Amino acid sequence: MATGRQRHLSAEDLEAILGVTSRLAAPFDLATMLAEVVNAAKQVLKADRGSVWLYDAPRDELVLEVATGLAAVRIHAGTGIVGACARTRAAINVPDCYADPRFDQGMDRATGYRTRCMLTLPLVDHRDALVGVMQVLNKAGGTFDRDDEDLAAALAAQCAVALQRARLTEALIESERMRQELEMAREVQMSTLPATMPVVPGYDVHGFSRPAEQTGGDTFDLIATPRGLAVVLGDATGHGIAPALSVTQMQAMLRMAFRLGADLPTAFRNVNDQLAATLPEDRFITAFIGLLDAQAHRVEFHSGGQGPILHLSVRGACVSHRPTSFPLGAMPLGKLRPAVTLDLEPGDVLLLLTDGVYEYQNAAGDCYGEARVQRIARSHGTRPMRELASRILADVEAFAGEAPQLDDVTMVLLARAPVVEARRFPRSFDALPDLVAFSDGFFERHGVDRSLLSNVDFAVEELFTNMVKYSAPGGKEVEVALARITGGVEVALTDHDVEPFDLTRAPDADVTLPIEQRRPGGLGIHLTRRLVEGLEYQYAAERREARITFRKTAPAAAAADGAGEA
Amino acid sequence: MLTIEAGEGGTVALRGRLDAAQAGSAQAALDKLQGSVTLDLAALEYISSAGLGVLLKTQKRLMATGGKVRLAGVGAHLRDIFVYSGFDQLFEIEAAK
Numbered sequence: 001m002a003t004g005r006q007r008h009l010s011a012e013d014l015e016a017i018l019g020v021t022s023r024l025a026a027p028f029d030l031a032t033m034l035a036e037v038v039n040a041a042k043q044v045l046k047a048d049r050g051s052v053w054l055y056d057a058p059r060d061e062l063v064l065e066v067a068t069g070l071a072a073v074r075i076h077a078g079t080g081i082v083g084a085c086a087r088t089r090a091a092i093n094v095p096d097c098y099a100d101p102r103f104d105q106g107m108d109r110a111t112g113y114r115t116r117c118m119l120t121l122p123l124v125d126h127r128d129a130l131v132g133v134m135q136v137l138n139k140a141g142g143t144f145d146r147d148d149e150d151l152a153a154a155l156a157a158q159c160a161v162a163l164q165r166a167r168l169t170e171a172l173i174e175s176e177r178m179r180q181e182l183e184m185a186r187e188v189q190m191s192t193l194p195a196t197m198p199v200v201p202g203y204d205v206h207g208f209s210r211p212a213e214q215t216g217g218d219t220f221d222l223i224a225t226p227r228g229l230a231v232v233l234g235d236a237t238g239h240g241i242a243p244a245l246s247v248t249q250m251q252a253m254l255r256m257a258f259r260l261g262a263d264l265p266t267a268f269r270n271v272n273d274q275l276a277a278t279l280p281e282d283r284f285i286t287a288f289i290g291l292l293d294a295q296a297h298r299v300e301f302h303s304g305g306q307g308p309i310l311h312l313s314v315r316g317a318c319v320s321h322r323p324t325s326f327p328l329g330a331m332p333l334g335k336l337r338p339a340v341t342l343d344l345e346p347g348d349v350l351l352l353l354t355d356g357v358y359e360y361q362n363a364a365g366d367c368y369g370e371a372r373v374q375r376i377a378r379s380h381g382t383r384p385m386r387e388l389a390s391r392i393l394a395d396v397e398a399f400a401g402e403a404p405q406l407d408d409v410t411m412v413l414l415a416r417a418p419v420v421e422a423r424r425f426p427r428s429f430d431a432l433p434d435l436v437a438f439s440d441g442f443f444e445r446h447g448v449d450r451s452l453l454s455n456v457d458f459a460v461e462e463l464f465t466n467m468v469k470y471s472a473p474g475g476k477e478v479e480v481a482l483a484r485i486t487g488g489v490e491v492a493l494t495d496h497d498v499e500p501f502d503l504t505r506a507p508d509a510d511v512t513l514p515i516e517q518r519r520p521g522g523l524g525i526h527l528t529r530r531l532v533e534g535l536e537y538q539y540a541a542e543r544r545e546a547r548i549t550f551r552k553t554a555p556a557a558a559a560a561d562g563a564g565e566a
Numbered sequence: 567m568l569t570i571e572a573g574e575g576g577t578v579a580l581r582g583r584l585d586a587a588q589a590g591s592a593q594a595a596l597d598k599l600q601g602s603v604t605l606d607l608a609a610l611e612y613i614s615s616a617g618l619g620v621l622l623k624t625q626k627r628l629m630a631t632g633g634k635v636r637l638a639g640v641g642a643h644l645r646d647i648f649v650y651s652g653f654d655q656l657f658e659i660e661a662a663k
Contacts, residue, residue, distance in 0.1 A: 235615075237615040237616065237618070237619055238616075238619075281622070281623045281626060281627075282593070282619035282620060282622055282623040283619060284618075284619070284622065286651060286652070303652075304652060305650070305651040305652035305653070306650075307649075307650040307651075307652075308650060322649055322650065323649075323650065323651070323652040324652075325652050325655060326651075326652035326653060326655045326656045327651060327652055327653075330622055330652075330656060331626065331656070355650075
């Protein structure tokens with residue numbers, strides 16, 4: 001013992017302390033361990049009563065578990081004799097409690113017990129962390145002496161380690177329980193998502209959800225109903241199993257309401273009011289609920305706190321719609337604003353994304369934001385929606401870098417098929433006037449920005465004449481397809497029965513050479529690359545088919561004159 | 567960190583970040599408010615959905631006794647969140663000066 005004094009440990013003492021030490025090694029839960037420690041202290045120190053206060057470090061409080069089912073007693077870790085012991089980490093031996101002003105007689109008065117003497121010891125584990133404070137009362141036949149203090153100090157060291165072990169075990173069990181609950185929440189949540197995407201003629205609809213590690217509250221749904229395709233995107237607040245169950249509940253109610261033929265305002269109002277009645281006070285679900293009428297090409301929607309809702313028009317504008325109401329379940333609905341109606345033209349795209357996308361933060365703390373979503377949608381909005389979803393996700397990941405995904409990421413993307421016209425032209429320079437007339441007519445018929453026409457014609461002519469020049473003579477015709485896309489056109493030239501030759505890989509012409517060294521070849525493709533966007537070559541070997549595609553769109557700034565919030 | 571203290575003209579000022587980690591202590595502080603209260607959010611840098619839940623619960627509690635929560639000093643960032651979450655339809659909102 002560090003005190004240097006010799007103690008004559010009786011055989012009885014030694015047996016008691018060894019017995020206690022071996023018992024404390026057992027894998028007890030915290031409550032049992034506390035009782036064991038108190039019993040050990042009473043036995044070894046021949047005390048009438050004992051108690052152990054556990055230290056709650058984050059709150060700087062000492063906690064006394066009184067009895068199962070009763071609230072624990074909490075005191076600030078500086079109050080009274082127990083507090084003083086916690087602060088100084090030194091034993092306090094009070095031979096006559098009623099003579100010590102620090103002693104609180106209130107407890108005795110409340111219980112009718114008479115405390116004569118008291119020994120209070122800090123419980124400090126082997127890493128020098130304060131675990132709690134142990135207190136024993138009323139030594140049989142006298143007061144606690146210096147020998148008792150030494151004995152108690154030895155016992156306290158054993159108890160501290162045992163208690164700390166029990167606490168850590170309990171924390172581990174708790175975190176494992178949390179992990180299992182989160183896993184279950186994720187399973188519940190994922191099981192509500194549609195297994196397949198609905199087939200709607202003239203439309204491309206795709207939904208995607210990737211839950212985050214710690215939260216679970218996003219959902220989407222696509223349901224065929226008597227009134228059209230119901231499109232749902234939702235995000236419930238909270239962590240763990242609760243939000244997963246909330247969105248499951250919402251989804252079930254919506255499916256039922258729509259299958260029974262409810263109209264949008266009725267479904268929205270009833271589901272909101274039902275959720276308001278059942279969700280806890282501080283919980284809610286932000287949700288977009290829309291109906292697509294694929295014959296009238298119209299989406300009617302209500303949004304309870306879910307936004308922005310992006311409508312990328314083929315005319316070039318991207319309109320950001322606000323919610324029509326507060327989040328579902330926040331409170332019963334009073335007056336409900338009329339639903340918003342969106343008319344979808346061929347080539348229009350509707351983007352519904354949860355805040356897990358918009359608010360995805362990189363290491364610098366910047367949010368991904370709406371502008372980046374728009375940029376990706378403008379450059380890839382003509383691709384299948386499944387691919388657009390992947391592109392947005394890839395862009396979010398590139399933006400985030402090493403930063404972790406903190407919230408669920410969920411999207412529903414809906415596009416009306418664009419207007420496409422295709423025509424075949426004989427493989428001959430004589431076809432050029434027809435080709436120009438075809439593109440001119442397409443621009444005219446479908447209201448494409450005519451300022452783009454000359455660049456499109458330049459590129460088409462360049463690519464077409466190259467196909468005529470370099471492909472085997474006597475081949476079939478070349479197909480030219482024009483599609484109206486957001487802010488412009490997409491062009492595809494398909495050459496059949498040819499060898500692969502990737503024109504787009506031709507080196508740039510050196511335009512810095514002096515005039516005498518310049519050659520006419522190569523300049524066409526050089527300019528094409530600069531005048532249009534997304535120039536790509538594909539070759540299908542099995543069909544011996546070469547295809548070159550490109551886009552030409554007005555700059556987003558010029559096209560955004562109609563943009564803004566609706 | 568989040569601090570909640572008496573602000574100018576009988577308002578209650580929230581400063582810092584009202585996120586999931588602070589929601590419990592914020593709720594405890596706002597649970598003490600009675601009647602109609604103006605929360606000054608001019609120095610509130612960030613609010614998460616857990617923070618919105620705290621405001622919602624307080625609004626419901628005060629409305630039940632004829633009071634309400636007004637939100638003042640709402641800057642552009644918070645305004646976007648309130649608008650996009652539809653909370654502008656649940657609270658009277660006064661923009662930052």
